Amino acid sequence: xxHPWPRSGADRVRHLIAWPADCESVTIExxxxxxxxxxxxxSQPLQVIQCQAxxxxxxxxxxxxxxxxxxxxxxxxxxxxxxxxxREVVVDGLDSGFARLCQRxxxxxxxxxxxxxxxxxxx
Numbered sequence: 699x700x701h702p703w704p705r706s707g708a709d710r711v712r713h714l715i716a717w718p719a720d721c722e723s724v725t726i727e728x729x730x731x732x733x734x735x736x737x738x739x740x741s742q743p744l745q746v747i748q749c750q751a752x753x754x755x756x757x758x759x760x761x762x763x764x765x766x767x768x769x770x771x772x773x774x775x776x777x778x779x780x781x782x783x784x785r786e787v788v789v790d791g792l793d794s795g796f797a798r799l800c801q802r803x804x805x806x807x808x809x810x811x812x813x814x815x816x817x818x819x820x821x
Contacts, residue, residue, distance in 0.1 A: 708745040708758040711788055714802045715756070716795045721749035729757060734777070738770040741785075748791075756799070757789035781805040 705713055708726045717724060729735060729744035738744060741762040748755035757776075761767035767785055779790040783805030790796040800807045 707742060707760060708747055711756065711758050711786075711799070711803070712747045715747070715792070715799055717749050718754070718793065721753060724749055726758075733757075734774050735759065735770075735789075737774050739766060740770075754793045755791040756796075757791065759787045759789075761785045761787070775810055777810050779810075780808050782808055 712724055712726060715724075724747065726745050726747050729746055733744075735744055735757060738759055738761075740759050742760045745758045746755050747758055759770075761770065762785070764785060767782070767787060771782075771787070776787075776789045779796055781788045781790075781796070781800035781803055783800070783803040786803070786805075788799065788803065788805070792799070797807055
């Protein structure tokens with residue numbers, strides 16, 4: 699099916715994920731208050747993209763600049779793997795396929811505790 703407009707943001711990420719065959723619905727919801735990323739200052743609301751109510755998920759964030767992204771990652775880094783693609787950060791909560799998602803986003807796969815975020819050109 700042809701999509702009539704370009705996908706962007708969390709919707710684009712949602713459609714790049716190879717969800718499990720038993721995933722009947724995927725939702726995009728605001729990140730709950732008190733999450734570790736609550737201190738991140740983003741240009742769009744922080745969102746969780748999730749398979750059904752308790753299925754695998756990813757967290758999506760888009761920052762106003764590379765500098766804001768790097769500052770947020772230094773202040774409150776994700777605990778596991780995450781993907782940095784331009785001003786976007788996607789945090790892994792999938793059962794599998796996260797490296798492939800990051801590759802499809804054209805991003806860099808990072809791991810918690812791997813040091814400071816690399817400096818990147820402002821987008």
